[in-house]
Amino acid sequence: MHIGKKRLGDDIVASEITDHQVYLNRRQFLNGSAVVATASLLPLSMAGAGSVPEPTFLDLKQSPLSSDDKLTTYDSVTTYNNFYEFGTDKASPALLATDFPDKSKPWRVTIEGECDKPGEYEYDDLIRPFTLEERIYRFRCVEGWSMVIPWVGFPLADLLKRAQPNSRAKYVEFTTLYDPEQMPGQSRKVLDWPYTEGLRIDEAMNPLTLLSVGLYGQELLGQNGAPIRLVVPWKYGFKSIKSIVNIRFVETMPNSAWMKAGPKEYGFYSNVNPDVDHPRWSQSRERRIGEFLKRKTELYNGYGEQVAHLYTDMDLTKNF
Amino acid sequence: MSKTKITLFIASLFPTFGLIYALLTNQLGANPIEAITRETGLWALRFLWLTLLISPLIWLTGWNKLATLRRMLGLYVFFYALLHMLLYLWLDQFFDINEIIKDIIKRPFITIGFFTFTALIPLVITSNNRMVKRLGGKAWKKLHRLTYFIAIASSVHFYMLVKQDKTEPLFYIVLLVVLFGIRLYRYHKKHTTMASSLKLS
Numbered sequence: 001m002h003i004g005k006k007r008l009g010d011d012i013v014a015s016e017i018t019d020h021q022v023y024l025n026r027r028q029f030l031n032g033s034a035v036v037a038t039a040s041l042l043p044l045s046m047a048g049a050g051s052v053p054e055p056t057f058l059d060l061k062q063s064p065l066s067s068d069d070k071l072t073t074y075d076s077v078t079t080y081n082n083f084y085e086f087g088t089d090k091a092s093p094a095l096l097a098t099d100f101p102d103k104s105k106p107w108r109v110t111i112e113g114e115c116d117k118p119g120e121y122e123y124d125d126l127i128r129p130f131t132l133e134e135r136i137y138r139f140r141c142v143e144g145w146s147m148v149i150p151w152v153g154f155p156l157a158d159l160l161k162r163a164q165p166n167s168r169a170k171y172v173e174f175t176t177l178y179d180p181e182q183m184p185g186q187s188r189k190v191l192d193w194p195y196t197e198g199l200r201i202d203e204a205m206n207p208l209t210l211l212s213v214g215l216y217g218q219e220l221l222g223q224n225g226a227p228i229r230l231v232v233p234w235k236y237g238f239k240s241i242k243s244i245v246n247i248r249f250v251e252t253m254p255n256s257a258w259m260k261a262g263p264k265e266y267g268f269y270s271n272v273n274p275d276v277d278h279p280r281w282s283q284s285r286e287r288r289i290g291e292f293l294k295r296k297t298e299l300y301n302g303y304g305e306q307v308a309h310l311y312t313d314m315d316l317t318k319n320f
Numbered sequence: 321m322s323k324t325k326i327t328l329f330i331a332s333l334f335p336t337f338g339l340i341y342a343l344l345t346n347q348l349g350a351n352p353i354e355a356i357t358r359e360t361g362l363w364a365l366r367f368l369w370l371t372l373l374i375s376p377l378i379w380l381t382g383w384n385k386l387a388t389l390r391r392m393l394g395l396y397v398f399f400y401a402l403l404h405m406l407l408y409l410w411l412d413q414f415f416d417i418n419e420i421i422k423d424i425i426k427r428p429f430i431t432i433g434f435f436t437f438t439a440l441i442p443l444v445i446t447s448n449n450r451m452v453k454r455l456g457g458k459a460w461k462k463l464h465r466l467t468y469f470i471a472i473a474s475s476v477h478f479y480m481l482v483k484q485d486k487t488e489p490l491f492y493i494v495l496l497v498v499l500f501g502i503r504l505y506r507y508h509k510k511h512t513t514m515a516s517s518l519k520l521s
């Protein structure tokens with residue numbers, strides 16, 4: 001599998017490639033600070049950002065939906081992960097998913113259920129039709145910490161529309177790979193494997209909902225849900241299911257892995273909401289990774305403008 | 321202080337130095353605050369389990385001198401619990417009294433943690449020879465049976481705060497069951513032998 005290789009192109013002259021240090025400070029450029037001043041600050045900000053490998057996605061469109069928040073370091077994004085398929089502590093996924101997914105096995109994604117054009121696609125064929133873009137999103141974990149991550153991907157809606165969902169497609173269910181040989185955490189029944197998640201069709205079609213294949217300009221690493229994962233920035237992180245192999249249109253609300261694990265603690269919607277606490281801990285504040293003070297958590301993780309209309313007339317305490 | 325005591329005193333500080341070192345060398349991961357809060361709580365628990373191990377060890381080895389180490393281990397339980405508590409008050413709540421009170425009332429695991437910590441205080445205050453004398457051995461012993469309650473409560477606190485994978489708290493709970501089991505077994509044996517010797521006489 002050569003993820004994104006076709007995008008690389010062998011004919012790019014070295015001088016045309018954006019210096020990666022510039023990439024890291026691109027937000028300052030966009031914010032209009034003096035280029036010279038920014039450039040002179042490069043070594044300092046590099047130290048803050050930590051090292052980032054050279055990007056492999058080079059011609060990414062910048063999204064207007066991106067956040068201006070300061071990026072969480074590459075190091076933190078790739079070493080502090082909840083991915084129970086590779087162990088239940090934060091450090092295990094980065095240590096155990098180094099060879100994931102097995103490059104000798106093709107990654108296939110099935111799209112099925114209530115749609116007119118179901119199909120099974122190899123990874124490259126699946127993403128080929130879409131223009132990849134970079135989107136910087138806030139990411140809020142249900143445990144009370146958050147990050148700001150520059151994802152690479154395309155809107156889920158673009159993919160779903162191609163499958164032509166029919167009128168019975170009220171929800172979309174996603175499934176992670178089940179392969180205990182590759183995912184050692186699955187040999188322990190911490191969750192009811194395979195991991196599944198779901199969205200209401202209008203949530204799935206919302207322009208914010210992203211299928212991600214990379215972050216920080218590179219292909220996703222195993223611990224971040226390679227080769228393809230969901231990113232739903234206004235919901236708690238566990239909704240953003242990783243390493244997807246199946247997308248299914250269904251008529252009734254699907255049960256997710258976390259709903260099965262704790263129906264009183266994890267609801268179908270799981271929208272970020274400072275006023276609806278997890279039964280065991282408060283959700284009013286969060287620790288942004290890399291920051292000392294906690295910050296207030298915002299309703300819908302600050303994406304209310306784009307998504308609040310999806311939940312009008314809904315009791316958010318009941319539909320947690 | 322005996323050499324053994326000095327050694328134990330220094331050894332018991334190793335986790336503190338280890339944590340400070342790890343913090344300064346950036347080895348605590350992306351969320352160091354969460355890591356030190358968790359680790360200090362875990363060390364309080366470990367020291368508590370060690371104090372509960374002293375009696376069984378004495379029964380097993382007959383080495384009565386071990387009893388003299390128990391007080392120091394107990395004080396270290398308090399030391400790590402205090403660090404744990406302060407880290408929560410400072411880095412989780414930033415000493416916001418309203419938030420803290422709300423948290424203690426609303427969150428069962430915080431409530432339990434708070435009362436567990438409070439229960440340690442009378443034990444710390446009475447952990448010197450003068451207080452043992454003043455209270456009298458019997459009353460002092462009775463008071464220090466609070467330790468059992470503290471051990472159970474901290475297990476519950478630990479179990480409740482873990483999101484999903486309960487392996488680690490269960491490991492400590494199993495150890496505690498063993499530590500309690502030994503005591504029950506011994507108590508039972510003592511009473512049955514006492515009863516039978518009474519019959520004989």
